[in-house]
Each structure stands twice: as C-alpha cells, then as structure tokens.
Amino acid sequence: MDFGFDPHQSRLRARIRAVLATPGVRRAIDDLAAGTGEPDERPLYRAIGAAGVLAPDWPAEFGGLGGGPMSLAVVAEELSRAGVPDTLHINTVQIVGSVLRAIGAADQQRRWLPRFAAGERFACVLYTEPEAGSDLAALTTRAEPAPGGYLVSGTKIYSLKAALCDVALAAVRTGDPGSRYDGITLVLIDLHAPGVRVARMPSLADEHFHRVELDAVFVPESDVLGEPGAGWAALTTALAMERTGLDYALKAARWYDTARAALTPGDAADSLADLGRHGARADAARLLAWAALARLEEDRFDPVFAAMAKLHTSESAAAVAEWGAALHGAAAAPATGRARCLESAWREAPGLTISAGVSEVMLELIAGSLSGSAR
Structure with a gap:
C-alpha cells in the first residue's frame, strides 16, 4: 500500500479545506458546536454541497468530481477534522448513494444522486427489525x-437521522422465500408518504435512533432497486x-486529539504510557481503514479484510472514548468544550x-x- 496521496487527492484536500474555511460554512459549523443534543446539520450540508464536494467519487453528471473511494475518504477526513457531523453524509452519500450507483436504474440515479450530492435531500437506512x-x-x-x-407494512x-431524512433504503420481503435469503427486495421509501410513522427511540448518544412504522405504505415499481426478490x-x-x-477511525482520532489537548503538562507526564498506547491504536485504525479503501479503489474488495477493519476501528474508537472520558472525569461531570465532547463520545462509543x-x-x-467455512 502507498501511504501517500496522489496529486488529485492532494488538490481535493486543499479544495475541501478552502470550502470549510469560507465564512458561511464556518459559521454553520460553529452554530452546531454551540448547540446541545442532536444537531440538524442539513443547512451545513447544503452550504458544503453548493461547492460540489460532498460526493467526489461520483460522476460529474450526478454532482461529483469523477474520483474514486479514496477521494470520498479524503473529503470525509477533512469534514471530520473541521467538526462536521458525519452521519447524514455516511448514510446519504456513502451508503444509499453507493447502492443507487451499483444497482439503481438510470432514472432512479438521475432523480436522487444530484440532489444527494448537493445536500438538498437526505437518506437513511431501514434494515434492522425488532425480532x-x-x-x-x-x-x-x-x-x-x-x-x-x-x-409495505412492518x-x-x-435508524439514525430518520426524522431528518426524505427517503429511506429499506429491505423488505416480496413473495414467499425458498430460503431465508430469497425473496428479499431493496426499495426506496418516501418518508413523507401516508402510512409512515417515525418515532424517536431512547438512546444514550446525542444522535437519536428512530423506530419507523410502515402501515400499507405505497411504493411504486419505479422505487424498487434491482430485481424483486434478489436483494440479498x-x-x-x-x-x-x-x-x-x-x-470509526476518524472518531478515534478526533477523540484522542481532544483528550490529549485537554491535558496539562503534569497530566501528560503521568499518562504517557496511555497516551502512547491509545495514540498508536488510533493511528493503526486509520492505516487499516485506508488499506481497506485502497482495495476498493483497486476494485479488489475483500469482505474479510473489511470485517477486520470494521472490528479494529470500532473497538479502537470505543476504547479511546472510554479512556478519554475517564482521564478527564467527563463521564461524571460534563461541562463545556472538550469535556462535553468526551462525555458525548463516551455515550456514543x-x-x-x-x-x-x-x-x-x-x-x-x-x-x-481462517477455517475455510466463510460464506
């Protein structure tokens, strides 16, 4: 793996930094940071989307810059460093947008992708069910x-951010399955349609989970992704x-930097071993994530390597959050600034x-x- 960035990626990094430094975007970021509870980052994403950098890996016809997965990762990294909440970007561009690009019909792509890239419409995912x-x-x-x-009923x-989204990518059953994996279909559901009820679920984190009840919600054939029954x-x-x-690697890095910046020189000396251990873990998480992205860029995606990346990065972020909150007593006495960030991380992790x-x-x-039994 090449640990450097090519000229296109370096120019893109400079471009997104310039966008994030503009007065309107900077003001929107500061307004979110000053608030409490779950942020509504839609106005901020509209400001960033107007500059055409939210979906750099998409073709220009869909509002992108024609790059690859590494370009998207550059943008995600810069958004995180600037303090931009990431969930709407992950759900809308990285997940739902990617599925639309992979299996969506041409008219579905034209209808949704440019609006996603511009920050005008937002999407969430409806997979998990109570049982x-x-x-x-x-x-x-x-x-x-x-x-x-x-x-559609069920x-x-x-579902994260469902209350702020316009459309959802949902997995549903169409017909009688021949096995557990047959008869699953992916559809787009208009979250403002009759029969949709979105309710907040209790959560420790600032970002709320939602329960989405679907009562005979009409989904036109034009909103079915791919072949019916072949969604698995x-x-x-x-x-x-x-x-x-x-x-997850970006969260680990942000939380580690926040915890380190809050230390006094004396505290840093007392915590030197932990600083080194958690700093190395955060750095390893970033390298592992970029290695997984490099495989995507080279069209040699490996689901087992991806599982390794997800496991290590998420567990590392959780460990860094717990360490940072304990180090500064943030979990017991959240206040403002860094302590509040670490307390929020502790609840989210x-x-x-x-x-x-x-x-x-x-x-x-x-x-x-390893045993040769992976499906």
Missing part, C-alpha cells in the same frame, strides 16, 4: 403486490462496503461496535475465513 436484530435474513417487513407497485428500528446479494455487498472502518455489523459477527467472519 431480527443483526440477522437481516430474518426480516419480516412485507411488500404485498398492488396496482403499480407494492404496499417495523424498522435503530446487493444487501450483503452494501453492508460489507460500509466496513472500511474510516468513520458502545453503539460503534454494533452498527454496520456487531463485533461478534465480524469475529465470526474472520474466524470462518
């Missing part, structure tokens, strides 16, 4: 045939591509080892590859 958990093959949300499309849980392969590929670990695949499932994938 299915991480076992997506056990999902039960039904899509019954109706004139011109389907009527309940999805643990696309779903597993999409999940694996979420596991580069970059977003446990969820990182669950989202995009729980650590135990990642371990199973890795162990299965």
